[in-house]
Amino acid sequence: MFRKILAALALTALTACASTPNPIAAPARQAMFVKDVALAWDAPEPAEAKPEYLAGKQELQERLEKAVEEAFRLSPAGSEPVVFQIDIKRYSRVGAAMGNLIGGSNMVVADVKVVRPDGQVAGVYQDVTGVFASNGGIIGAVVQAASKPEIEGIMANSFAQNLRARFDAK
Amino acid sequence: MRVLLLVGALGMAAGAAHAAAPATPALNPDLMTVSGRLELPRAEALAGRLRIAAVRVAPTFAKQARLKPEEAQAVVEAAAARSLRNFGYLAGEAVQDAVPVTLELLPAEASFDARGATVTSRLRIYGACLDQTGEGRFRALARERSGGARRALGVASSVAISLATGYGPPTDTFLVSQLELASADNRRRNAERPVAEGEGVAEGFGEAATLKAGAVGAVRMALVDTLRRLHEAPACPAA
Numbered sequence: 001m002f003r004k005i006l007a008a009l010a011l012t013a014l015t016a017c018a019s020t021p022n023p024i025a026a027p028a029r030q031a032m033f034v035k036d037v038a039l040a041w042d043a044p045e046p047a048e049a050k051p052e053y054l055a056g057k058q059e060l061q062e063r064l065e066k067a068v069e070e071a072f073r074l075s076p077a078g079s080e081p082v083v084f085q086i087d088i089k090r091y092s093r094v095g096a097a098m099g100n101l102i103g104g105s106n107m108v109v110a111d112v113k114v115v116r117p118d119g120q121v122a123g124v125y126q127d128v129t130g131v132f133a134s135n136g137g138i139i140g141a142v143v144q145a146a147s148k149p150e151i152e153g154i155m156a157n158s159f160a161q162n163l164r165a166r167f168d169a170k
Numbered sequence: 171m172r173v174l175l176l177v178g179a180l181g182m183a184a185g186a187a188h189a190a191a192p193a194t195p196a197l198n199p200d201l202m203t204v205s206g207r208l209e210l211p212r213a214e215a216l217a218g219r220l221r222i223a224a225v226r227v228a229p230t231f232a233k234q235a236r237l238k239p240e241e242a243q244a245v246v247e248a249a250a251a252r253s254l255r256n257f258g259y260l261a262g263e264a265v266q267d268a269v270p271v272t273l274e275l276l277p278a279e280a281s282f283d284a285r286g287a288t289v290t291s292r293l294r295i296y297g298a299c300l301d302q303t304g305e306g307r308f309r310a311l312a313r314e315r316s317g318g319a320r321r322a323l324g325v326a327s328s329v330a331i332s333l334a335t336g337y338g339p340p341t342d343t344f345l346v347s348q349l350e351l352a353s354a355d356n357r358r359r360n361a362e363r364p365v366a367e368g369e370g371v372a373e374g375f376g377e378a379a380t381l382k383a384g385a386v387g388a389v390r391m392a393l394v395d396t397l398r399r400l401h402e403a404p405a406c407p408a409a
Binding site (some may be wrong): 033034035063066067070071073075076077078079080081092132133134137139140143147149150152153154155157158160161 | 198199200201204205206252256257276320323327331343344347348350351354355357358361362366390397
């Protein structure tokens with residue numbers, strides 16, 4: 001019974017995600033082009049920041065801006081310049097063992113404001129996420145520790161692709 | 171039984187990877203449109219004067235871009251109209267003395283080398299008082315493959331542990347995570363490749379996808395040159 005309730009709740013949550021309306025109407029989006037991407041860091045700092053957190057935070061900021069710029073370089077292709085203001089609200093960074101064995105994730109969550117030249121906000125894409133999934137169990141932890149994947153790069157690219165999908169959604 | 175479970179898990183992993191892959195989208199005209207980002211000069215002598223009467227697209231473009239002829243026609247028409255509008259050339263509906271123009275996308279030339287495809291495209295725009303041909307060249311870099319070792323490790327570990335333990339594949343989570351990670355890292359790797367102006371990385375793998383990216387990019391570059399030429403063109407006398 002409990003499982004059925006959980007499944008129903010999960011389906012409801014998925015439906016809610018899928019039906020989130022686009023905050024900017026299609027004609028307005030088509031008229032824009034992304035002139036600039038700005039980043040603000042408003043994520044709460046952990047009480048005891050681990051080295052991977054600090055190094056990751058620095059690297060993520062450098063790569064996120066570039067990833068979003070690249071994802072929106074050609075599209076939209078209008079004539080009205082807009083700035084994407086990315087406000088990072090949450091950032092979590094876990095080690096290989098933690099991520100693969102216990103739980104927790106490497107994740108960035110941000111609100112993205114689309115700002116017109118006069119300062120008017122055309123719309124806000126809330127809670128856009130970028131994730132590096134690590135759930136490979138004990139072997140996954142060993143492999144991740146040995147292979148050192150580009151966690152921040154993958155998170156940044158994942159964020160840019162998710163933002164792209166939200167921007168293109170009807 | 172063990173083998174059946176293993177095959178099932180591998181099938182599920184392949185299914186998950188397939189489900190995660192986006193369906194092939196229709197070609198977005200934005201990819202060929204010249205946006206305000208390029209900061210070209212806006213229309214002066216021909217500001218608000220042009221009206222597109224016809225668009226002709228060489229069949230080679232449809233072939234290179236892997237589109238049906240009618241799709242190629244529609245996407246070039248949309249990209250050209252939006253590019254002209256972005257820089258102020260298109261006449262509004264109320265304008266009485268608009269100059270009807272024909273746009274003709276001429277056959278493109280393509281060449282391949284080890285790293286990608288270079289396509290040169292020409293776009294002619296002509297009407298009663300103007301005849302300009304813009305030319306654009308675009309180099310599409312072939313999408314790089316990566317992650318083979320990680321995928322192989324995932325599959326091999328899954329098979330080995332399954333056979334060694336005598337149970338179904340207990341490492342399917344590991345297998346799926348390695349397949350997902352390999353794909354995510356490949357997307358990152360290609361997205362982060364440095365490209366010069368007039369270059370881009372193909373969206374898909376293989377020669378056909380690279381040629382498509384080259385053909386689409388070359389039309390955009392030809393539109394850029396056409397807009398520059400239109401800016402220099404003399405005014406059309408009123409009809």
